[in-house]
Amino acid sequence: MVLGGGTGGTLAANRLRRDLGGDVGITVVDRDDDHLYQPGLLFVPFGLARPQDLVRSRRAQLHEGIAYRTAGVERVELDAQRVLLSGGVTLPYDVLIVATGARLLPEETEGLTGPGRRETVHTFYDLDGAVALERALSGFTGGRLVVNVVDMPIKCPVAPLEFCFLADWYFAERRIRDRVELIYVTPLDAAFTKPVAARTLSGMLADKHVELVTEFNTGEVHGGTGGGQLVSYDGRQVPFDLAVVVPLHGGAAYVDRSPGLGDEFGFVTADKHTLQSAAAPNVFVIGDAAAIPTSKAGSVTHFEGEILTGNVARFLAGEPLDASFDGHTNCFIESGFGTAMLIDFNYDTEPLPGHYPAGIGLPLLAPSRLNHLGKLMFAWFYWHGLLPGRDIPGLGSPMPHAGKHIPAPTPP
Ligand SMILES: Cc1cc2nc3c(=O)[nH]c(=O)nc-3n(C[C@H](O)[C@H](O)[C@H](O)COP(=O)(O)OP(=O)(O)OC[C@H]3O[C@@H](n4cnc5c(N)ncnc54)[C@H](O)[C@@H]3O)c2cc1C
Numbered sequence: 001m002v003l004g005g006g007t008g009g010t011l012a013a014n015r016l017r018r019d020l021g022g023d024v025g026i027t028v029v030d031r032d033d034d035h036l037y038q039p040g041l042l043f044v045p046f047g048l049a050r051p052q053d054l055v056r057s058r059r060a061q062l063h064e065g066i067a068y069r070t071a072g073v074e075r076v077e078l079d080a081q082r083v084l085l086s087g088g089v090t091l092p093y094d095v096l097i098v099a100t101g102a103r104l105l106p107e108e109t110e111g112l113t114g115p116g117r118r119e120t121v122h123t124f125y126d127l128d129g130a131v132a133l134e135r136a137l138s139g140f141t142g143g144r145l146v147v148n149v150v151d152m153p154i155k156c157p158v159a160p161l162e163f164c165f166l167a168d169w170y171f172a173e174r175r176i177r178d179r180v181e182l183i184y185v186t187p188l189d190a191a192f193t194k195p196v197a198a199r200t201l202s203g204m205l206a207d208k209h210v211e212l213v214t215e216f217n218t219g220e221v222h223g224g225t226g227g228g229q230l231v232s233y234d235g236r237q238v239p240f241d242l243a244v245v246v247p248l249h250g251g252a253a254y255v256d257r258s259p260g261l262g263d264e265f266g267f268v269t270a271d272k273h274t275l276q277s278a279a280a281p282n283v284f285v286i287g288d289a290a291a292i293p294t295s296k297a298g299s300v301t302h303f304e305g306e307i308l309t310g311n312v313a314r315f316l317a318g319e320p321l322d323a324s325f326d327g328h329t330n331c332f333i334e335s336g337f338g339t340a341m342l343i344d345f346n347y348d349t350e351p352l353p354g355h356y357p358a359g360i361g362l363p364l365l366a367p368s369r370l371n372h373l374g375k376l377m378f379a380w381f382y383w384h385g386l387l388p389g390r391d392i393p394g395l396g397s398p399m400p401h402a403g404k405h406i407p408a409p410t411p412p
Helices: 007-023 038-042 127-138 159-173 195-207 298-317 369-386
Strands: 027-030 034-036 055-057 067-070 073-077 082-085 090-092 096-098 102-104 143-149 180-185 210-213 218-222 228-232 237-240 242-246 249-251 283-285 329-336 339-345 354-357 361-364
Touching: 007 027, 007 096, 007 298, 007 369, 034 038, 038 159, 038 369, 127 242, 143 159, 143 237, 159 180, 159 195, 159 210, 159 242, 159 329, 180 237, 195 210, 195 339, 218 242, 228 242, 283 298, 298 329, 298 369, 329 369, 339 361, 339 369, 361 369
Parallel strands: 027 067, 096 283, 143 180, 143 242, 180 210
Antiparallel strands: 034 055, 073 082, 082 090, 102 249, 218 228, 228 237, 329 339, 354 361
């Protein structure tokens, strides 16, 4: 039984079907049939992607022989090995794969769903929000545009930075860049979590005249028709004419109603190398739903898929699990003006300069046109390579070490 028919649920079900054939019955449950290509949300506000091109049928992404049910998950009963769905249906399972992702919780921040919502306070983290923001941006003729991350973890932690870089390009294209102040407000102590990438990204923000405000824990968002301000828990204020806020994230609500399954944020605790849940040996977790110390990204979900589905097969065969998931993460960072950066890292190795996947390949930690083309190609790869669960030569689960080099220490 696979809970969630997004990135992780779809690719896990397809890989299991391919690897185990008809010996195993697979059912995927999701609340609707609209599979959204979430990386495309970044481009909608700038008129670079059309909403209707980002959504396809979930059912159609699943290989033949996989059952699909449209229903909400209400609760998991670990002891009874069954799932309760909306409408009162109960389904038993032998093995459960949790792939219900992360949930946006704007209501957790005072004022974020109040006055000014969808007028001066926006988000691009869901489709309706991205569409409304496109309208707001096209009508914006100057002033303070603040991009804010309320708290970590969030899906695709580089996406708000990409938004800043694209906004710089977008207003330059409209020849009003000199009338727009761009401000990036983050709870982190730097532009990003990992030191080498943080230095590069801070430098890029500075080059593009994007002000960086760090260690800002947003407590309140006061929006209104004419603008507003962010207020941090320690009383600092950041005024804005237009705010783009990435809300707090949590796990799916049913996790809280399923004793033992998750942590206090609704994420599912699991072994970070085997992806077996801490709750029960026959429960595994993939993607954003997992409480493991890696990024919440489609690439991570893809790299997890190989290990997770192998481990489900091993579990069914009574064999020891493979503990080789290394936290591999790989992200294109759109940097504006037809360029993008690429970062590649894992639990132990931070993003470093060099090339991916080997000595010759895509440049790491440096903006390039090639990476921008890679970012655009990712949409095709998502639907035709990643979701069908294909093994892609050169894109296996372990992070490649070839091609990366340690930068010389910076002089004092
Ligand atoms: C703006 C943005 C940009 C991004 N850019 C990138 C990028 O460039 N590169 C990258 O690698 N990743 C990117 N990501 C992240 C990527 O989309 C996610 O990490 C990935 O989709 C995670 O897959 P998942 O299966 O864990 O969750 P999802 O794909 O979100 O799937 C979870 C599914 O569970 C279902 N579900 C939840 N609760 C229930 C319930 N109670 N009952 C039934 N069904 C339920 C949901 O409907 C959903 O279909 C981006 C995300 C966003 C928001």
